[in-house]
Amino acid sequence: MTRAFLRNKTYLVPLLLLLVAIGLNYYLQPNFFQPRVLNGNLRVMLPLMVLAAGQAIVIIAGGIDLSVGAMVSLVNVTLVTLITRESGPPEMLLGAGVALLLGAAAGALNGVCVAFLRLQPIVTTYATSFLFSGVALIILPRPGGSLPRALTTFYRSAPLGIPATAFGIVVLLLLWVLLRRTRFMQNLYAIGGSAAAARASGVRVALNSFFSYVAMGVFAALAAMMLTLSTGSGNSRLGDAMTLPSIVAVVLGGTRLAGGRGGVVGAVIGVAILTIIRNLITFANVPTWYQTLFDAVIILLALAGPGIVRLIRERKA
Amino acid sequence: MANPSTPPRSPAAPLREPVVSVRGVAKRYGAVRALESADLDIRAGEVVALLGANGSGKSTLGRIITGITKPDAGNLTIDGQSAHLTSPAHARRLGITAIYQELSLVPDMSVAENVWLGHEPMRLGGIDRRAMRENTAELLANFADVFSVPVTPDTVVDDLPPSERQLVEVVKALAWRPRVLVLDEATASLDSRQVDRLFELVRNWRDQGMALAFVSHRMEEIFRVADRAAVLRNGASVGEKLISETTERELVDLMTGGGELAAMVLQERHEDTAAATAPVLLELEAFSCAGVEPLNLTVHKGELVGLGGLQGQGQRQLLLALFGAATHKGSVTLDGHAVLFRNPRQAQRAGVAYVPGDRNREGLLPIRPILENLQLPGWRDYGTPLRLRQARTDANAAVQDLAIKIDSLDEPVANLSGGNAQKVVIGKWLMREPRLLLLDDPTKGVDVNAKAEFYRLLHRLQEQGTTILFHSSDDSELLGLCQRVLVMQDGHVRAELTGDTLDKQHLVAASMGAGVAVSAP
Numbered sequence: 001m002t003r004a005f006l007r008n009k010t011y012l013v014p015l016l017l018l019l020v021a022i023g024l025n026y027y028l029q030p031n032f033f034q035p036r037v038l039n040g041n042l043r044v045m046l047p048l049m050v051l052a053a054g055q056a057i058v059i060i061a062g063g064i065d066l067s068v069g070a071m072v073s074l075v076n077v078t079l080v081t082l083i084t085r086e087s088g089p090p091e092m093l094l095g096a097g098v099a100l101l102l103g104a105a106a107g108a109l110n111g112v113c114v115a116f117l118r119l120q121p122i123v124t125t126y127a128t129s130f131l132f133s134g135v136a137l138i139i140l141p142r143p144g145g146s147l148p149r150a151l152t153t154f155y156r157s158a159p160l161g162i163p164a165t166a167f168g169i170v171v172l173l174l175l176w177v178l179l180r181r182t183r184f185m186q187n188l189y190a191i192g193g194s195a196a197a198a199r200a201s202g203v204r205v206a207l208n209s210f211f212s213y214v215a216m217g218v219f220a221a222l223a224a225m226m227l228t229l230s231t232g233s234g235n236s237r238l239g240d241a242m243t244l245p246s247i248v249a250v251v252l253g254g255t256r257l258a259g260g261r262g263g264v265v266g267a268v269i270g271v272a273i274l275t276i277i278r279n280l281i282t283f284a285n286v287p288t289w290y291q292t293l294f295d296a297v298i299i300l301l302a303l304a305g306p307g308i309v310r311l312i313r314e315r316k317a
Numbered sequence: 318m319a320n321p322s323t324p325p326r327s328p329a330a331p332l333r334e335p336v337v338s339v340r341g342v343a344k345r346y347g348a349v350r351a352l353e354s355a356d357l358d359i360r361a362g363e364v365v366a367l368l369g370a371n372g373s374g375k376s377t378l379g380r381i382i383t384g385i386t387k388p389d390a391g392n393l394t395i396d397g398q399s400a401h402l403t404s405p406a407h408a409r410r411l412g413i414t415a416i417y418q419e420l421s422l423v424p425d426m427s428v429a430e431n432v433w434l435g436h437e438p439m440r441l442g443g444i445d446r447r448a449m450r451e452n453t454a455e456l457l458a459n460f461a462d463v464f465s466v467p468v469t470p471d472t473v474v475d476d477l478p479p480s481e482r483q484l485v486e487v488v489k490a491l492a493w494r495p496r497v498l499v500l501d502e503a504t505a506s507l508d509s510r511q512v513d514r515l516f517e518l519v520r521n522w523r524d525q526g527m528a529l530a531f532v533s534h535r536m537e538e539i540f541r542v543a544d545r546a547a548v549l550r551n552g553a554s555v556g557e558k559l560i561s562e563t564t565e566r567e568l569v570d571l572m573t574g575g576g577e578l579a580a581m582v583l584q585e586r587h588e589d590t591a592a593a594t595a596p597v598l599l600e601l602e603a604f605s606c607a608g609v610e611p612l613n614l615t616v617h618k619g620e621l622v623g624l625g626g627l628q629g630q631g632q633r634q635l636l637l638a639l640f641g642a643a644t645h646k647g648s649v650t651l652d653g654h655a656v657l658f659r660n661p662r663q664a665q666r667a668g669v670a671y672v673p674g675d676r677n678r679e680g681l682l683p684i685r686p687i688l689e690n691l692q693l694p695g696w697r698d699y700g701t702p703l704r705l706r707q708a709r710t711d712a713n714a715a716v717q718d719l720a721i722k723i724d725s726l727d728e729p730v731a732n733l734s735g736g737n738a739q740k741v742v743i744g745k746w747l748m749r750e751p752r753l754l755l756l757d758d759p760t761k762g763v764d765v766n767a768k769a770e771f772y773r774l775l776h777r778l779q780e781q782g783t784t785i786l787f788h789s790s791d792d793s794e795l796l797g798l799c800q801r802v803l804v805m806q807d808g809h810v811r812a813e814l815t816g817d818t819l820d821k822q823h824l825v826a827a828s829m830g831a832g833v834a835v836s837a838p
Contacts, residue, residue, distance in 0.1 A: 178443070181443030181444050181446075182443065182444065183437055183439075183444065186430065186434070186437055186444060187434075187435075189423070189425070189426060189430075190423045190426060190430075190434050192425075193423035193424060193425040193426055194422075194423045194424060197421045197422055197423045198423065198434070200405060200417055200421035201421050201431075201434040201435045201489075202404075202405060202406035202409060202434075202435040202436075203434065203435050260423070260424075260425040261425050
């Protein structure tokens with residue numbers, strides 16, 4: 001009974017963690033809740049939230065994607081190449097369309113390799129990340145480019161007193177609510193839970209996991225758009241540092257790394273926790289590499305967790 | 318034991334056209350012939366039981382009907398039309414569904430999500446969770462008063478015991494509204510009240526016109542629920558009987574081939590009376606583990622004791638528990654000392670060896686050289702750094718001794734034939750000179766010559782004083798080799814066959830739980 005209760009409250013632990021982190025941040029930075037500071041934090045969080053949402057979907061289906069950072073870079077340099085400071089609405093729409101298609105195509109490449117050719121997801125996506133980075137470097141050898149001022153201003157704006165990025169988070173969560181109601185998502189949970197059982201139930205396992213990677217590509221493109229709006233320029237290495245945090249956020253949000261359990265809400269909370277911890281590290285005057293150490297420890301714990309639990313159970317038995 | 322009372326049933330209705338009809342179906346797996354020529358009709362409004370001993374091909378036939386396996390030859394017609402099933406999903410579209418044994422449930426998902434997986438009810442472009450829950454609750458109501466724990470549509474499957482999971486499998490099959498339902502050992506993990514309820518429902522479905530095929534290893538259940546029995550022997554259909562007009566005895570005779578028996582028994586059995594007077598080597602008292610009910614067993618030094626019955630009745634679990642690979646209750650005495658093995662390493666040091674049936678998964682490192690495979694359990698005898706020359710000499714001696722045909726010790730095991738590979742598995746334990754050898758279906762997929770050689774090896778080991786517990790799914794092998802055979806069913810030892818009772822009829826009858834004293838014809 002207790003287990004069922006805990007399982008239904010998947011997001012309870014991440015939420016508690018978030019509250020503790022916010023409390024600490026408020027203690028160290030009393031102006032944390034001022035609109036200007038809050039807005040600044042949200043602007044940093046939103047791209048990673050969108051990316052982690054995609055990562056959560058792939059991980060739920062039993063996969064993982066290490067090429068997400070490179071995808072973000074690739075889409076970012078493509079955007080600043082297609083859109084310049086003088087661009088009007090037609091170029092902007094074209095840029096957005098190309099960005100989404102590019103993301104989907106990159107995801108489809110991963111999907112074909114993992115789902116149809118049955119290659120190991122970790123190795124495959126690590127390899128394709130170099131491909132995507134390479135192409136990004138060809139498109140934009142040196143950092144540069146800039147977006148129309150109207151776009152970047154919009155990203156920083158706060159219509160009705162609420163930051164535009166907050167609307168972004170709401171839209172992301174609504175999108176998840178809709179996705180959760182599709183057979184596609186239901187199939188992904190089944191595949192991550194037990195691929196054999198899903199197959200025996202008539203679920204097309206390869207096709208569905210292929211589309212989980214395509215979805216990941218689209219989310220990466222969306223994340224790249226947000227990030228480009230935030231920075232206003234292009235850099236072929238812009239997304240590199242986002243891969244590990246995207247996975248850590250998913251894990252922090254209560255999604256099981258082996259698949260079958262979790263959700264996007266948790267990933268969004270996970271990103272919030274991560275960003276705030278990053279703030280804390282800055283305020284505490286600790287070297288920033290502690291952030292990476294923290295990320296690594298979270299992943300190791302998530303990987304070791306099930307094994308440790310089993311060891312303890314066997315000792316008792 | 319008398320036949321359990323057969324429930325009142327309408328007199329055999331005039332035979333309808335079969336919904337599913339199988340004619341002359343054959344299937345091979347490599348060199349193994351699983352089915353040679355099987356015929357079966359499944360008719361609406363009838364329950365047909367599919368019977369056969371180990372290796373008769375009944376599970377293969379079940380898999381062909383439900384689209385999991387494609388036959389090599391023969392015809393499958395559905396509603397009078399020739400059909401080539403490509404997948405379970407294809408069979409399901411044609412109205413044929415099987416109740417799987419746990420295979421098809423996702424542990425992390427709720428009961429409702431599992432039941433509707435692959436055909437969730439939709440509304441306004443999204444999954445209609447309310448309808449899903451309501452429909453599931455309706456189906457679960459069939460079993461409401463026989464659940465041993467509360468089961469709701471929202472219960473997570475992982476939290477359910479095996480019996481309730483099995484019932485969820487039944488509900489899941491029903492959700493597809495099948496015309497043809499195959500129940501393959503669907504009662505294996507149910508308690509008696511749940512079995513009663515399932516049979517009640519099976520009779521209702523039959524009366525409503527569903528066509529049902531029933532596979533069970535319990536003779537008693539076949540007489541309770543089936544209308545007709547179709548018997549397979551060695552991959553071929555050998556007869557059909559109306560249940561109302563037959564007896565357990567007659568069915569057992571059909572399954573074993575009755576009078577042909579004498580010819581089938583291998584003339585390898587040695588009459589050594591020494592075993593009975595030899596000291597006791599292994600003694601089990603109230604020994605039980607997962608899948609095995611408490612049992613007592615005394616084995617003398619140099620004895621070869623068979624473990625028989627249909628496959629998967631607890632024989633493997635018993636051997637694994639003795640080898641320390643699974644936890645057990647009760648006491649084990651080896652050579653006069655009480656022992657408790659927590660892991661295979663401890664068992665191995667005490668002189669116990671286990672030869673697994675699935676040699677490629679558990680017995681061998683296929684891509685590594687023969688030398689390494691033979692010496693894997695014994696490197697610590699060769700010091701640091703390893704005295705490789707000595708290891709080679711010893712391995713060569715074992716190869717000579719077992720007559721393993723190899724070019725060189727450095728060849729990978731994957732290059733060897735099935736029989737030779739199996740000898741390497743046995744060789745690696747024989748080099749350690751075990752006191753107790755546990756064999757888990759060791760001759761599966763091994764050709765006849767290699768088998769004969771293997772039997773001679775067993776006798777030699779026996780003469781040297783090695784005690785052997787021998788599980789085999791090949792009934793004639795057990796009968797030919799062993800002085801004593803324990804027959805297991807559902808984790809119980811159903812019979813201990815020796816002397817006059819050590820024949821195929823008794824073995825098959827006991828493995829189906831038929832208590833009738835079958836005398837040889």
